[in-house]
Amino acid sequence: MSRLRHMSRRRSYDQYCATARALDAVGDRWTLLIVRELLAGPRRYTDLHADLPGVSTDVLASRLKDMERDELATRRRLPPPSAAYVYELTERGRGLLPVLTALAEWGAPALEERRPTDAVRAHWFAVPLLPVLDGLPGPGGADGYGQEGVVEVRLDEGAFHIRLGAGDPVYGDGPAESPDARLVLDADTCRALSGGELTVGDGVRDGRIEVSGEGALAKVLRGE
Amino acid sequence: MSRLRHMSRRRSYDQYCATARALDAVGDRWTLLIVRELLAGPRRYTDLHADLPGVSTDVLASRLKDMERDELATRRRLPPPSAAYVYELTERGRGLLPVLTALAEWGAPALEERRPTDAVRAHWFAVPLLPVLDGLPGPGGADGYGQEGVVEVRLDEGAFHIRLGAGDPVYGDGPAESPDARLVLDADTCRALSGGELTVGDGVRDGRIEVSGEGALAKVLRGE
DNA sequence: CGGCATCCGTGACGATACTG
DNA sequence: CAGTATCGTCACGGATGCCG
Numbered sequence: 001m002s003r004l005r006h007m008s009r010r011r012s013y014d015q016y017c018a019t020a021r022a023l024d025a026v027g028d029r030w031t032l033l034i035v036r037e038l039l040a041g042p043r044r045y046t047d048l049h050a051d052l053p054g055v056s057t058d059v060l061a062s063r064l065k066d067m068e069r070d071e072l073a074t075r076r077r078l079p080p081p082s083a084a085y086v087y088e089l090t091e092r093g094r095g096l097l098p099v100l101t102a103l104a105e106w107g108a109p110a111l112e113e114r115r116p117t118d119a120v121r122a123h124w125f126a127v128p129l130l131p132v133l134d135g136l137p138g139p140g141g142a143d144g145y146g147q148e149g150v151v152e153v154r155l156d157e158g159a160f161h162i163r164l165g166a167g168d169p170v171y172g173d174g175p176a177e178s179p180d181a182r183l184v185l186d187a188d189t190c191r192a193l194s195g196g197e198l199t200v201g202d203g204v205r206d207g208r209i210e211v212s213g214e215g216a217l218a219k220v221l222r223g224e
Numbered sequence: 225m226s227r228l229r230h231m232s233r234r235r236s237y238d239q240y241c242a243t244a245r246a247l248d249a250v251g252d253r254w255t256l257l258i259v260r261e262l263l264a265g266p267r268r269y270t271d272l273h274a275d276l277p278g279v280s281t282d283v284l285a286s287r288l289k290d291m292e293r294d295e296l297a298t299r300r301r302l303p304p305p306s307a308a309y310v311y312e313l314t315e316r317g318r319g320l321l322p323v324l325t326a327l328a329e330w331g332a333p334a335l336e337e338r339r340p341t342d343a344v345r346a347h348w349f350a351v352p353l354l355p356v357l358d359g360l361p362g363p364g365g366a367d368g369y370g371q372e373g374v375v376e377v378r379l380d381e382g383a384f385h386i387r388l389g390a391g392d393p394v395y396g397d398g399p400a401e402s403p404d405a406r407l408v409l410d411a412d413t414c415r416a417l418s419g420g421e422l423t424v425g426d427g428v429r430d431g432r433i434e435v436s437g438e439g440a441l442a443k444v445l446r447g448e
Numbered sequence: 449c450g451g452c453a454t455c456c457g458t459g460a461c462g463a464t465a466c467t468g
Numbered sequence: 469c470a471g472t473a474t475c476g477t478c479a480c481g482g483a484t485g486c487c488g
Contacts, residue, residue, distance in 0.1 A: 253479090280483095282481090283479085
């Protein structure tokens with residue numbers, strides 16, 4: 001009968017405060033991790049569910065609906081023959097990258113403990129790595145600094161890629177189509193890189209990182 | 225019998241990801257807003273409860289205990305005759321300021337709608353204002369840029385103050401003891417200032433902001 | 449009176465089963 | 469594949485009680 005069960009009046013903090021307003025939209029459990037997934041590119045419901053171990057199907061569906069209504073994400077039908085739906089961040093949703101970066105920087109020390117129950121996905125290392133690669137010296141960025149091009153990162157757990165250049169850096173899951181540089185390293189080395197404990201050049205010299213590629217980007221990475 | 229009810233095994237995402245680790249510690253409802261309160265200085269339990277309308281007493285006590293165990297905050301007894309306990313952020317807790325800043329920047333557009341149910345406190349405007357004041361031109365900062373000194377901000381809702389200079393900026397609730405500059409403005413002007421829609425100098429010229437003080441800091445604020 | 453602890457009703461969450 | 473339905477459990481919010 002009453003079809004409007006679950007009308008889900010949102011639970012707001014009701015504070016005239018920018019931080020509280022942000023948390024009204026993204027403070028619910030799982031929401032920022034869904035954003036992290038979608039920052040790696042459009043995803044299907046099943047893929048999201050697979051890369052977010054522990055989230056229940058109804059909570060995932062509910063969060064995606066909230067995110068659509070708040071215009072953080074949109075649902076789009078893929079052209080046939082795929083005929084599947086994918087979820088994709090809006091501009092506003094992509095604007096959450098600095099929030100994830102700040103959280104990742106603060107949370108990085110907690111990665112020194114690696115628990116046997118921890119799930120891992122390669123692209124989870126992309127967010128902490130973005131500021132490092134985006135800060136490389138060079139003339140390619142939007143403001144005339146930084147490098148330009150696509151870096152592919154290969155870990156034992158899988159691969160992801162990062163596109164540097166004008167505007168905010170972007171990352172995607174899986175290998176790149178034609179990367180300008182490729183990094184091969186293990187998860188702990190990637191963690192050390194993100195934490196500033198190690199530079200790419202140092203990692204190359206002590207054998208923990210392999211860098212391939214011949215362009216300017218690869219040379220800068222190697223520290224040449 | 226089983227007294228270890230509430231032994232509060234934490235609900236973790238169990239992901240080897242820096243962002244997820246951060247959310248394990250500060251992702252619970254109210255936690256980041258408690259951090260926002262404590263960034264304004266040490267607070268008693270009752271003060272926290274008063275400035276966080278809607279939080280229940282047991283949840284506040286539980287969050288404070290979690291934060292103590294995670295070393296985000298400490299509980300300290302004030303010297304007599306106060307004889308009260310205050311909660312205070314640790315260094316690790318203060319490290320969350322960039323997270324709050326990023327959230328505030330993202331959430332700021334939502335402040336254009338001001339709901340009649342919204343609570344307001346003056347110091348809630350401090351976090352979004354910090355990057356603005358910290359980015360002023362001048363030679364006083366830790367890296368040789370920025371201004372140095374104490375700015376007092378007076379709104380209709382109350383006052384807070386911001387200390388600029390070496391290291392990260394710090395803010396406190398209430399008026400400053402001997403401010404180098406004082407800003408008098410209303411909440412919406414303060415919001416516009418944080419959002420970059422307005423500079424202090426422009427606000428002074430069109431009468432929305434009063435700046436008092438004679439030192440270098442006040443002069444730079446006025447745009448002289 | 450400040451600083452919680454306890455109780456209780458409601459809603460959010462997680463696991464599983466089921467359906468178009 | 470992409471969710472919805474159901475259900476038990478736990479977290480949350482409100483009120484009240486206790487104890488220094």
